[in-house]
Amino acid sequence: MPVVSELNVNGVRHPLHADGDRPLLSVLRDDLGITGTKFGCGEGQCGACTVHVEGVPIRSCLTPVGAIGPQRITTIEGLEKDGRLHPLQQAFLDEGAMQCAYCTSGMIMSGVVLLAKNPDPTDEEIVRFMDGNICRCGVYPRILGAIKRAAKAMGGART
Amino acid sequence: MTKVTSSSVQELYPEQYELFRLPAGRPVRFRRREFLKLLGTGLVVLCVSPRAGAQAESGGGGRRRGGQGRPTNLDAWLKVEPDGTVTFFTGKAEVGQNIRTSLTQAVAEELPAPIGSIRAVMADTDLTPYDMGTFGSRSTPDMGLQLRRVAATAREALLDLAAAHWSVDRASLSAADGKVVHSASGRSVGFGELAAGRQLVRTISAETVLRPATQWRIAGTSVPKVDAREFVTGGHRYASDMALPGMLFGRVLRPPSYGATLDSLDTARAGAMPGVRVVRDGDFVGVVAPSSHEASRAVAAIGATWKTHAQMSESELFRALRGGDGPPDGLVREADGGITLRRTYTMAYIAHVPLEPRAAVAAWKDGKLTVWTGSQRPFGIRDEEMTAAFGLAPERFRVIVPDTGSGYGGKHTGLAAIEAARLSRAVDRPVKMVWSREEEFTWAYLRPAGVIDVASRAGADGRIASWDFHNYNSGNAGIEPPYAIPGPKTQFHRSDSPLPQGSYRSLAAAANHFARESHVDELAGELKLDPLEFRLRNIENPRLRDVAEAGARAFGWGGPRTAGRGRGMAVGVDKGGHVATFAEVAVDAESGRVGAVRVVQAFDCGAVVNPDHLKLQLEGAVVQGLGGALFEAIHFGNGQIVNPHLSAYRVPRFSDAPQVEIVLVDRRDLPSAGAGETGLVGIAPALGNAICDATGVRLRSMPLVPDGMRRPG
Secondary structure, X not given: OOEEEEEEEOOEEEEEEEEOOOEHHHHHHHHXXXXXXXXXXXXXXXOOOEEXXXXXXXXXXXXXXXXXXXXXXXXXXXXXXXXXXXXXXXXXXXXXOOOOOOOHHHHHHHHHHHHHHOOOOOHHHHHHHHOOOOXXXXXXXXXXHHHHHHHHHOOOOOO | OOEOOHHHHHHOOHHHHHHOOOOOOOOOOXXXXXXXXXXXXXXXXXXXXXXXXXXXXXXXXXXXXXXXXOOOOEEEEEEEOOOOOEEEEEOOOOOOOOHHHHHHHHHHHHOOOOXXXXXXXXXXXXXXXXXXXXXXXXXXXXXXXXXXXXXXXXXXXXXXXXXXXHOOOHHHEEEEOOEEEEOOOOEEEXXXXXXXXXXXXXXXXXXXXXXXXXXXXXXXXXXXXXXXXXXXXXXXXXXXXXXXXXOEEEEEOOOOOOOOXXXXXXXXXXXXXXXXXXXXXXXXXXXXXXXXXXXHHHHHOOEEEEEOOOOOEHHHHHHHXXXXXXXXXXXXXXXXXXXXXXXXXXXXXXXXXXXXXXXXXXXXXXXXXXXXXXXXXXXXXXXXXXXXXXXXXXXXXXXXXXXXXXXXXXXXXXXXXXXXXXXXXXXXXXXEEEOOHHHHHHHOOEEOOEEEEEEEXXXXXXXXXXXXXXXXXXXXXXXXXXXXXXXXXXXXXXXXXXXXXXXXXXXXXXXXXXXXXXXXXXXXXXXXXXXXXXHHHHOOOHXXXXXXXXXXXXHOOOOOOXXXXXXXXXXXXXXXXXXXXXXXXXXXXXXXOEEEEEEEEEEEOOOOXXXXXXHHHHHHHXXXXXXXXXXXXXXXXXXXXXXXXXXXXXXXXXXHOOEEXXXXXXXXOOOOOOOOOHHHOOHHHHHHHHHHHXXXXXXXXXXXXXXXXXXXX
C-alpha cells in the first residue's frame, strides 16, 4: 500500500509519513501523539479504539491508514468545542460513568454516533448499539444512564 | 511550632514508629539533609520509616541501614505550598477504584481544606513513601487512616502558626476551608500564607485527634472523581500513552508454550527491516522499531525453533489439583430428620483482562532507570524485580505509576517494565512496551482454578451441625464460614498449578463463597427451608444479619414471582466487608440462554467515605463477577492457552449486565474497611442458586453456563 503523507484529524491536517497498511490506531498514537484513542484488543472486539471517519464509527485498530484518504477523522480529543464538552462527555461526568476510564473514549465515541442516529434510544437500543464496547470494570448501567441523560440534554428524549 | 534542624528532626521520631504500618527493610532513599533541602519551604508533614524501631516491634527480618534508634530515612506525606495548594504523597496506585478521590477526601476532611486545593502524588518510588502495594482492600482502612493523621498533624501545626502570627490563644482559633479563623476578631488567614517562606517540619503525633466519622463533612459525601474531566476528553496519559523524545517501540519474542526453550534463532529478516533493531540476551529476544505496528511485524519476522515438553491437558486439571479422586458426592437422610451432604465444586482459571494491557515506557539516564508502568506494586517492582533483573541497587530505579487502566489484582508484577528497561538499555533510547491482548492472556497470570470438597451435616432444626471444607489450589481467602457452626473445619491445600496464577480481585474468596453458599443453599433446599430463613438461623454476626435482611427487603425476597425466573442469594464476610447478594435470573426454555435480570447487593464496610463511588465499586464487582460466574474460562492444553483473544474469551458486555441495586448500610460508628473486593464474592453463588431455583438443576462448576442451560433430556 502506498505511503500516507497527510491525515485530517479533528479539523487539523497532520503531515506524516506512514505505510498505508499500518492501522490507523498506531498512526494516531505513535506518529501523531493523539493518545486519547486506546488499544484494547487489536481485533475489533472491545471498542476502545473507536473513532469517527466522516461521522461513521470505525475500529481504528483494524482500519489501514491508507484506506482513509482525505476523509475527516474525529477522535475523543475533537469532541470538545470552544471549551465546551459534548453533552455525552458531560453526561459521563454527571453520572460518574467510569472507574479506570480506559474504555471511556471508545464508549463516548460510540455513544455519540448512537445519539446522532437515534436521538431518543430505548434501553434495548442502547444495549444493542453499545454491545461491541467492553468496560471490564462493569460500569455498563452508569454508561447507559449517561447516554439517556445526554439524549435528554440534547433535546432528543421524549420524556 | 518546631524550627527544624537535622538534629531536632531526629529527636522527634523514636516514639512514633508504632503508628505506621509500613513494612521494615526498605532501602534508604534520601539522607536527611538532602531530603529537607529537596522539600524546600512551606509546611511539610513527615514521618520516619520504621526500619530500626519497627523491626524491634515486629521481630521481622530485612536489611538494616543505620543503627538502632538512629533513623536516617524521612518520608514527606504532605506539603502546604505558599499558594495554599496542599500536596499529599502516597505510594498507593489508582487503578480505577477511585482512591485518588477518597484519599483526597480524607485529607480535606481533617485539614479541612477544599477538595480543589488538594493534589495527590501517587505511586512514584522517588516521591512517595514506601508502600507494599495496592491490594487486599487496604487503601481505605490503612492509607485513609494514615493520611487523616497526616492532615490532622498539619492542621495542628497551622493553628500553632496562626496563634503565633496573631499572638492569640490557640484555643480561640479554628481551621476551616483552607484557612485558620479567629472568630473573636473575625480575622482569617489562608494555610498557604501561614506556611509561606518558612521551612517547617512536623512529624505525625500519636495524640492527633481525628474527626469522628459521625461529624464528617467532606468524607462521607459523594465527591465526584477528582480528575474525571481528563478521562472524558482523552487527556489523561496512562502508562501506555506516555511518550519521550526519541522513543522506540518494543516487542518481545514469546515461546510457543510455557517452559519452552530457544533452540535456534534467525533474526536476519527482522534486522533488515527499516528502523528495526534486534536485541538478544540469552533466551530474551526482542526488537525495537519506530512504531508499535512495525515492532509487531519485526518480531513476527524472526525465525525461531523451540524445545517444548508435553504438559497437562485441561481434562486432567481438577484431579491433578486435588492429587487424586475426591470423596463421592452424596446425600444421606438420617432418622432424626437431619441430613449429611457431600459435594464437590470446581472453578476454572479465569483472566483479569484489564482493558489496558501491561505497558511501560522506560528510559535510562546516567545509569538510572525511570519507568512509567501500570502496576499495583511499584515498590515491589523496584526493590525485588528490577534489582534482580539488572543486579543494581534499588536507588537506580524510579517506578512511576500513572493512573492505570485497571488491575483487579492482575498487575502485581512488572514484566512489561523489565522488558522495556532491557530493550531501552540495549539500544540506549527510551522504549515503550505495550503487551498485545494475546500476551496479556498468556504471559501474565490467572485467577487460580480450584477444587473444593465440602461435607456437612444439618439438623431438622435447620442448624448446621458440622462443616468440613477443603480447598485445593485456589486459596485461603474467605474460607471461614460466617455461620455459627460448632468446630468448623476448613483447610486450604496447595497444589502445583499447570498455568501461571496469582492474585485476582477478592482472591479465593469468590471460589470459597461459591462453594459454601451453593452448599448452604442445597442444605436449605433438602430441609425444605427458605434459603434466607435457613441462613438467618445460622448467622449470629449482627452486621451480616443486617445486610441479609436489608438486601432481602430491597429485593422483595418472598414477594410475587415471575414465571420462568429463579431467585437466589448468598452472604459473606471478607476483608472487613459484609455482603448479601440477591439475584434473579431468566432461563429461556427454548434457547437455554441464562441471563441475570436483577441483582440487589447490600453491603456494610463500616463508615462510608464516598457513597457514590462505593456503589460504583459494588455495581462493577457484580458485573465483573458475573463473567466468572456464568461463562468466563481459560482453556488450555500442552502448555498453551487456546483462547487468548477477546473473540474466544467472553467477558461481560452491556447485554449481560443486570439491573443492579446497591443497598449501603453506613456504619459511622465503625472504622472504614476496604470495599474493592468483597462485592465480588456473592454473585456467583447467588446466580447458581437462582438457576437451581428456576430449573431444579444444581450447578457446581464455575463457569456455570458457558453454553447456556442444556435442555432437559
